[in-house]
Amino acid sequence: MNGKEFEEEVSKYLIKSKYKIVKRNFKSKVGEIDIIAKDGKTIVFVEVKGRNNNCPIENIDEKKIYKIRRVAELYLSITDSWEEDIRFDAIFIRNINNKITIEHLEEAF
Numbered sequence: 001m002n003g004k005e006f007e008e009e010v011s012k013y014l015i016k017s018k019y020k021i022v023k024r025n026f027k028s029k030v031g032e033i034d035i036i037a038k039d040g041k042t043i044v045f046v047e048v049k050g051r052n053n054n055c056p057i058e059n060i061d062e063k064k065i066y067k068i069r070r071v072a073e074l075y076l077s078i079t080d081s082w083e084e085d086i087r088f089d090a091i092f093i094r095n096i097n098n099k100i101t102i103e104h105l106e107e108a109f
Helices: 003-016 062-079
Strands: 020-027 032-039 042-051 085-096 099-105
Touching: 003 020, 003 032, 003 042, 003 085, 003 099, 020 062, 032 062, 042 062, 062 085
Parallel strands: 042 085
Antiparallel strands: 020 032, 032 042, 085 099
16 A cells, blocks of 8 residues: 555545545645544544554654644634644554554544
């Protein structure tokens, strides 16, 4: 699986979990947010990390967190959503021998 396929699987997982997908791959000069979703009234900015093997999935470093927060600020300003509750989640997905496992960390950073 590639990054796009991992994001597709995570989108399906979120929809099954009653989230509404608002935007995928929201890009700016600063960086990108993989998935923006709604969990009830909360805007959720999701970072997806995927692997096709048993190697550890790296942590999301401070530089990446900074970029995601900056892009989220841009999204909130463009959509005038400053009054909304927001959350930053990380979803780790593995595909080993065509068996997909997903770990969802709410409020990851």
